Amino acid sequence: MSQYPNTLQRKKGTDMHNVELTDQAGQPWQLAGALLRGAVVLVFYRGDW
Amino acid sequence: MPGWQHFYAQRRSDNFELISVAMEHTGGDAARPFVEQAHPTFPTVVDEHGVTSTLLGFKAVPNGVLVDEDGVIRWAKYGGFSIDKPEDVEVVERFLRGEDPGPSPVQDVPYTLGPLERELVDSKLRLGRLLDSLNRREEAVTEWQAALRLDPENLVIRKQVWAAEHPEKFHPTIDWDWQREQLKQERENEIAAGVCGPDGSPVPWA
Numbered sequence: 653m654s655q656y657p658n659t660l661q662r663k664k665g666t667d668m669h670n671v672e673l674t675d676q677a678g679q680p681w682q683l684a685g686a687l688l689r690g691a692v693v694l695v696f697y698r699g700d701w
Numbered sequence: 702m703p704g705w706q707h708f709y710a711q712r713r714s715d716n717f718e719l720i721s722v723a724m725e726h727t728g729g730d731a732a733r734p735f736v737e738q739a740h741p742t743f744p745t746v747v748d749e750h751g752v753t754s755t756l757l758g759f760k761a762v763p764n765g766v767l768v769d770e771d772g773v774i775r776w777a778k779y780g781g782f783s784i785d786k787p788e789d790v791e792v793v794e795r796f797l798r799g800e801d802p803g804p805s806p807v808q809d810v811p812y813t814l815g816p817l818e819r820e821l822v823d824s825k826l827r828l829g830r831l832l833d834s835l836n837r838r839e840e841a842v843t844e845w846q847a848a849l850r851l852d853p854e855n856l857v858i859r860k861q862v863w864a865a866e867h868p869e870k871f872h873p874t875i876d877w878d879w880q881r882e883q884l885k886q887e888r889e890n891e892i893a894a895g896v897c898g899p900d901g902s903p904v905p906w907a
Contacts, residue, residue: 664833671753673722673746676736681721681746689773690716693783695705695791696753696764698724698860 668692702739704784708793709743716770717797719743720755724762726830726861734740754857755823758813761856765789766794776802780856814852822848826858837866853891859884 670674686692702721709719723736725747736745748754753776757766757777765782767775782789796802814822829844842865849858863870863883874888 665879666756666774666882667772668768668774673758675744675746677731678829681744681884683768684713684719684772686720686744687768689718690770691797692768693717693719693796694722694764694766694768695719696722696724696748696762696766697702697758698762 706741715797721745723747751826754847760854777805822852
């Protein structure tokens with residue numbers, strides 16, 4: 653396997669406008685819409701938290 | 702989730718949005734019980750296809766990622782991000798005050814995949830999800846295990862395999878003790894065997 657610099661540090665500065673997921677109803681959801689309100693705090697999880 | 706709901710409710714007038722992203726390859730149904738139990742007033746979205754883990758390169762959750770109003774990531778913590786950790790909350794509050802959140806925590810991983818390896822892992826994950834959607838679970842798990850052998854530190858993939866093989870440990874409640882013991886056992890077996898899967902890929906950190 654290759655050795656590369658720290659992945660997380662390289663991701664700092666990534667433009668998130670085009671991130672598209674789905675909402676709870678299965679409808680398309682874009683982060684760009686949330687950014688209209690201001691900064692965004694994203695919390696990623698799986699299952700209960 | 703209740704802790705973040707309290708945080709969000711206290712700062713509702715601030716110009717920011719809190720969004721929880723459920724990393725559930727089976728879609729929103731898997732996240733729904735937990736969301737309905739917590740009744741959050743902030744949005745929950747679902748990453749069914751691993752879009753964000755591919756884009757951001759994370760291998761574990763829970764994560765916190767702070768995105769400024771221009772859509773640019775200013776800080777990220779992969780794994781162990783929690784409302785119960787004062788240091789994590791302090792960073793978020795500093796960011797929301799418009800201050801520099803500071804450097805992101807160093808991600809301590811024993812290896813990083815190259816572009817072609819990453820593409821292969823992503824392809825196997827996508828194929829597995831497609832097979833799973835066609836009720837071909839055994840074949841799906843085979844693909845996910847192949848992805849895990851290439852990226853053995855990736856707990857998102859590892860838990861996907863667990864959830865497919867041991868659904869009773871994930872729903873209706875998550876058995877955290879089982880997960881800890883399972884991870885310990887699997888890693889011990891992988892290191893003892895010098896492989897990270899039945900097909901014999903070397904364990905990079907052993």
